Amino acid sequence: MTNRIRVGIVGYGNLGRGVELAIAQNPDMQLDAIFTRRDPATISSNTKAYSIEDAEKFVNDIDVMILCGGSATDLPEQGPQFAKMFNVVDSFDTHARIPEYYEEVNAGAVNSNKVAVISTGWDPGLFSINRLLFEAILPEGNAYTFWGKGVSQGHSDAIRRVPGVKDGKQYTIPVEEAVQRVRNGEDPSFTTREKHLRECYVVAEEGADLEQIRETIVTMPNYFADYDTVVHFVSEEELKKNHSAMPHGGIVLHSGKTGENTTQIMEFGLKLESNPEFTSSVLVAYARAAYKLHKEGQAGAKTVFDIPIGHLSPKSAAELRKELL
């Protein structure tokens, strides 16, 4: 390895810290700088931190910037802006807004002649790859995505907004019987309620009406009303001790028919002890792909659908054919 890929991180939360740890596992890459909106002096890392305002000074020193901000407000601004200066990778995950985000980032990247990999991670990302793969190979079939068991940040936030709730965590849990029915090739139709359960661990404020809190949660539209929801009240201590981790995962399942009426089942699954660390590892592999695509002379926004899988590996095409095909 002569030249290592020089990486920068934009945003140093759970995802940014995960990227830092993932780069340390990849000898062909090095982390050169962290960019933050906070005071850089407050960043606790062995890598030097800079104000995000100074990023543009690094255009010749960073090969790929990994954008680790959130999809609600950070990325819609940072994605198009950084693509005007750097090869970038992000995990933009607001599914409904991906087409418009793609166009904005693409405009920046085409202009700068850089590569911008958007919306990678595991969903969107690896799950998307498998949804496409399964549908292309078994066009006469049905796809099913199950999420969990894992912590849903959005649902946990929704719980914490309920009056009388001090803190809370929500787990999304696939209904095991539903998963088994697809695996058995039954090709079933499910209501929302039949696919996932929601389990909530709630710390109530002192003197709060627990029954009222439970009722508000389980009837909450969009978030809980369409699901079977279980609410457990726990102490602040117990929540911290048993529910601080961020596990997640899920399954993409496809049941299709070939030939006369032959059942074929395809499945992709993840069981993650840390959702943000895993997403970070995916971002780092795609940062390598962005670097390779740029070296090949490509430019513009790319998704996981546009990138040959071989580009994710540090190995050469000949090594990959010999070792992994």
Place this chain on the structure above:
Amino acid sequence: MTNRIRVGIVGYGNLGRGVELAIAQNPDMQLDAIFTRRDPATISSNTKAYSIEDAEKFVNDIDVMILCGGSATDLPEQGPQFAKMFNVVDSFDTHARIPEYYEEVNAGAVNSNKVAVISTGWDPGLFSINRLLFEAILPEGNAYTFWGKGVSQGHSDAIRRVPGVKDGKQYTIPVEEAVQRVRNGEDPSFTTREKHLRECYVVAEEGADLEQIRETIVTMPNYFADYDTVVHFVSEEELKKNHSAMPHGGIVLHSGKTGENTTQIMEFGLKLESNPEFTSSVLVAYARAAYKLHKEGQAGAKTVFDIPIGHLSPKSAAELRKELL
């Protein structure tokens, strides 16, 4: 859809018939001709059959040729030869000889300015994609491939060569406990015997020494000696009734660590009622990709590692971003 992709099949065995059925499921493709080494008049299909010698007359009429011959003798000859004339796709699966086969096919395809997708199917093929994906994302981890439950053609052939055996089928079966240990993140080391069982259904010739047959099978080097092997003697009728199908499948599992010491499990699995029909469906999806790559001006031999997943779908990149990301 203005122009459908015009496909030809070379070789009309299980795989060729599967390709014919798979093309019927894909409205953007049409099967125009079958090429065979047999007398074309003996081919029972709605599609016109021709002698394989006449294939060269179709260079302007076929967009992609799907090579459905075997890896032992057919493809080493047909792959390089057809790549000199057509975009081709094959399922060459002699893992150890892939690098040399790649070079030979590549020479033909570069010369003709066509695209040749080699060694696709599920292993090599989809399993290879996942081995690479898992290793690239979780470099500190271990990969495990389990095959089955399914019929192994090579092992069934080995049984049938044993003196006193009239017919037989062999099932490769993953050891469920071994699979579970990987799923639990134990990161175990396995002997060959600990990963797979072999189950044989054998029809003996009249008066044959059954114990001698059993002993010859279970001690056969390379094929059975390193495994726990069960031999069942059955009637010819029972073998035909219960063991004529060609199910197969398997699992690629990867257990890796991120961050400090966080366990992350990735899994890809197939449960196939018909191994050849599924392989055919994969070949057809990659035929579409070969066509698209050729349209883009690419040429040469390609593997599943070189091809963007989006090229497998009939949908446009914008549709894919909107619907499947």
